[in-house]
Amino acid sequence: MLGVALFVLSSTTVQLWAQGSLEDYERSKNLRGRFRNKVVMAEIEPNWEPNNQRFWYRHSLPGKKWKFMLVNVNKPQPYPAFDHNDLAEKLSQATGNKVDAKKLPIERLDFTDQENIIQFYIEQQTWAVDINNGNLHQITSETNVRRSEQLENTLRSTQHTGKETYITFHNETEAMVQLLWVDHNGHQRCYASIPINQEHQQHTFVGHIWLLMDSKKRHFGIYEAQSHNTLVVVSGEPLETNPISTNNQATQTETILSPNGNWLAWIRQKNIWIRDENGKAFQLSYDGNQDHSYSQDSIHWSPDSKKLVAIRKRNAEEHLVHTIESSPNDQIQPKLHTFNYLKPGDHIEYQQPRLFDIRSTKNIPIASELFPNPWSITHLRWAEDSSEFFFLYNQRGHQTQRIIAINANSGKSKSVVEEKSNTFIDYSQKTYLNWINGGHELIWMSESNGWNHLYLYDVRKKQLKNQITDGRWVVRKVEYVDEKKRQIFFQASGIYPKQDPYYLHSCRVNLDGSNLVFLTEGNGTHTIQWAPDRKFFVDTWSRVDQAPIHELRRARDGELVCKLATANWNELIQSGWQIPQRFHAKGRDGETNIYGIIWRPTNFDQAQKYPVIENIYAGPHGAFVPKSFNEYYDQQEIAELGFIVVQIDGMGTNWRSKKYHNFCWKNLKDAGFPDRIAWLRAAAIEHHEMNLNQVGIYGGSAGGQNALSGLLHHNEFYKVGVADCGCHDNRMDKIWWNEAWMGWPISSHYEDNSNVTHAKKLLGKLLLIVGELDRNVDPASTMQVVNALIEADKDFDLLIIPGAGHGSAGTSYGKRRQKDFFVRHLLHKEPRWSKQ
Known part of the structure; x- marks a missing residue:
């Protein structure tokens, strides 16, 4: 009887069906195409009339049909822009072509001076209804x-x-003509190549600048888009000389003009030179050389043109990384690739500001005790009265940040803002400074009270004026500052305690911290589109398990004006799409909620047991579990082979409290594993189809480091792992990312966090993948793990992909090998087996 009982018990933990077949692989590979364009009205684009009282949008319908809707901010719901059936009939009569009322071939609508008249456009013809x-x-x-x-x-x-x-361009030249948009920053972006004797119709906006040139970059000229229909005929020869730009900021690469127009500054042989109003040139700095130099972009004139500050830089050390391209396309022999790549502990560029008086040509010494060891000196700016200048100092090790003011006469330094942390300051994600009120006030972002919030500083008094936002939630992004009304519009997470704390919401607050208004409320993550006058906005919100909902809201108080549309996902569901499941459970402390997602295969059978695979990426710079709706997630491709796939944000990842984030400090091997395992165990209790006796893990880059770490430090739980392009030893990876979380100087904690150090602990099945030409993470990082595993006499699989760069597991071959590995070792089936 005992033997029978044991058999019954063990049989409940194995798969009672076979997956990982060739049919499953084909279905997995085709999921993206199968689900594409199966959601109707997932997006909305409001087009406002000039007085901001109405807008129109195109409302998509099932069957690739649509209708045009109007919204009046004073009415409770959208309404058809016109009688579609009547308009279709009249257009059919007028054009002689049958027009479908649900597929009106209208390119766009335009409001007119008459409220009841709308213009629209069909094939360059203008109509009014x-x-x-x-x-x-x-x-x-x-x-x-x-x-x-x-x-x-x-x-x-x-x-x-x-x-x-719209503009129509016709090419009458004897060669191909290139059409380029010149954007607001002067950058040129190619939009079309117009063949000989061909036309191209370009959608654009009034005021946009378009450049025409031939294949030799010779220009025919520019055209500024007008409101009326225009045909631009390109003919003849290009200009002998290219057009001259009047945009000083874009073209002033040789000299920088002083504000009063009397002085020119430029760099010659690593030093600063000046030309005065009489054309006389003289050398201003003498300490520039091959190792210490000034650059053009570091020169900043004082507003009164009497002084100049520039950054003198000592060159960083050269740290060369070499990779070998084994199979180049253009030759038989391998190629050596070499590039400069600083790693933790290397000597970095050393920056120091230098202050000069122009009339006397003297260097004014600057007291540097407040910025002794810069990681960076940025955001340099002058006070409007030229009495002082400011910059942001980030100390190497990222435990000190300061806004420093330098007296322009004495060179003395003083802190305007001082930020310190016992762990790290998240400078790469949470640095925000905005000078307002003529530079007399500064908006600053800080986690000093344990949550990411905004603060207002009095620059003249060099002290805190007031905290602007406060609470057990975080500011994610400042969207707009209205200086006139003294209001800030920003995005935040965690403002609603009963919602997922990562959901993005829009808010407004006064600069003095009063009148905080939550502008969005739906239980999901939000994106908004403002009316030009910012009195109303269109709010689109969704979750992974809810298609987008579009609403019109009032900016004054966030109140709902009307519902615009809800995306229709019926066709997606009918195609077999499995709705991802949100799940949260307590983490390692038994108190903090940990959030994640569960994906299941399209042929999911709740009566069966499925191996579980975690897709991991624990990089402290972000949070990575999807929060908004999408038709397709990459995790579905692996789930389709017969797995349950999960993704979790554990402690040590970003955008919760500072305490939550601090778990990563000098401790990347932790990767939130205690929280992840607790989450998975809680999920398995609630969802019996999850088989935690068969758990796999995979990830790339930092996720590759994490995946291997799971097999080294938590191999009682994770049995199979695929680690792609992992930064397995943080001393081998890029300097900025690793010093941000692991600190500086380098000490024994780097070695203790290295997968190389702990390679001897490996249990379970491991596949290492690396691209031989990875320039993001040194491929040697993976090979050093390989060496340590060999020295420890450990069995593992290694896939080196010739010619591939970072993320080579994402190549078609890399994907297939990853799938095979899980099928073979978690499903215990030979991959792609056939029933025939």
Whole structure:
């Protein structure tokens, strides 16, 4: 009887069915395409009229159909922009072509000066409809024709964005013509290549600048988009000389002009030179050399043009990393690739500000006791009255940050803001400073009270004025500062205690900390689109288990004006899509909620037991569990083979309290594993289909380090792991990321956190994957693990992918090998078996 009882007990923990077949692999590979475009009305694009009282949007319908809707901010619900059936019938009569009322070929709508008249466009023809009585008429206006000889030859950036419009370009030259948009920063972006004797219609906005040039980068000129239809004919020869830019900021690469226009500064042989108003040139600095130099972008004139400050930099050490491309495409022999790549502990660029009086040409010594060991000196700016200048000092080790003021006459230094931490300051994710009120006040972001919040400083008094936000939640991003109303609009997480603390919400608060308003409320993560006057906004919110909902809300108090639309996911569900499941459970302390997601295969059978695989990425710079809706998640591809896949954010990841984040400090091997395991055990109690006797883990980059760490330090729980391009020893990885969490100087904790150090502890099945040309994480990091495993006489699998870079497990071959590894060692089946 005892033997029978034991058999019954053990048989409940194994799979009673077979998966990992060729059919499962094919289904897994095709999931993305199977689910694509199966959600209707997932997005909304409001198009506001000039007075901000109405907007229109295109409402998508099932069957690739649509309708046009109007919204009036004073009405409780959207309504059709016009009678679609009547308009379709009238357009059919007017054009002689059958028009489908649910597929009106309208490119866009435009509001007019008459509230009841809306213009729209079909194939470059302009129509107007009276939305009250349905009257339709075509607006006939001659198309404005411009030839390239008539175009401007002064290149400039786009200065403003008006309403939508279209331009038609016709190429009458004897070569291909390139069409480039010149954006607001003067950057050029190619949008089209127009063949000989061909036309191209370009959607754009009034005021946008378009550049035409040939394949040799010779320019035909520029055209600024107008509200009326325009045909631009490109003909003749390009200009002999390229257009000249009037944008000083974009082109002033040789000299920097003083504010009063009397002085020019530039760099010659690593030093600063000045030319005065009479054209006389003289050398200002003499301490620039091959190892210590000034750069053009570090020069900052005082507003009164009497002084100049620049950053003198001592070069960082050179740390060369070499990789070998075994199988280059252009030769038989391997290639050596070498690049500079600083690692933790290396000598970094050393920055020091230098202050000069222009008339006397003297260097004014600066007291440097407040910035002795900079990781960086950034955000340099002058006071409006030229009495002092400021910069942000981040001390190496990232435990001290200061806003420092330097007296322009004496060179004395004083702290405006001082931030210290016993662990680390999350400078890469949470640095925010905004000078307002003419530079007399400063908005500063800090975790000094244990949560990421905003503070207001009095710059003149160099002291805290007041805390702006406060509470057991975090500011995620400052979206807009209204200086006139003294209000801040920002994104935050954790503001609703009963919601997932990672959900993004929009808020507003006064600079003095009063009148905090939560503008969004739905139980999900939110993105908003503002009306131009910022009195209303469209709020779109969703969760992984809820398709997007679109609402119009009032900016004054966040009150709902009307519901616009809810995305329709019926077709997605009918296609077999399994809704991801949100789950939370207590972490290692028995008090803190840990949040994650569960994915199941499309043919999920609740009566069966499934091995569980964790997709891990515990990088402290973020939180990584998806919060918004998506048709497809990569984790579904592995789940489809017969697994339950989970993703969890454990302690040590970002965007909770500082205490929660601090678990990563000098402790990356922790990776939140005690929280992850507690979460998985709680989930398995509630969901009996999860078989925790068969648990796998995989990840890439920091996730690769984490995946191997799971098999080294928690191999009683994790049995199978795939580690891709892992930063297995933090002394081998990029300097900024690792010193941010592991600190500086380098000491024994780096060695203790290394997977190389603990390789001898390996139990379970391990697949290491690495691309031979990885430039993000040194491939030697993986190979040093390989060496340690061999020295410890451990069995493991190694896949080196020739020619691949970072994330090579994401290649088609890498994906397949990863899947095979889990099927073979968790399902205990030979991968891609066939029933035939």
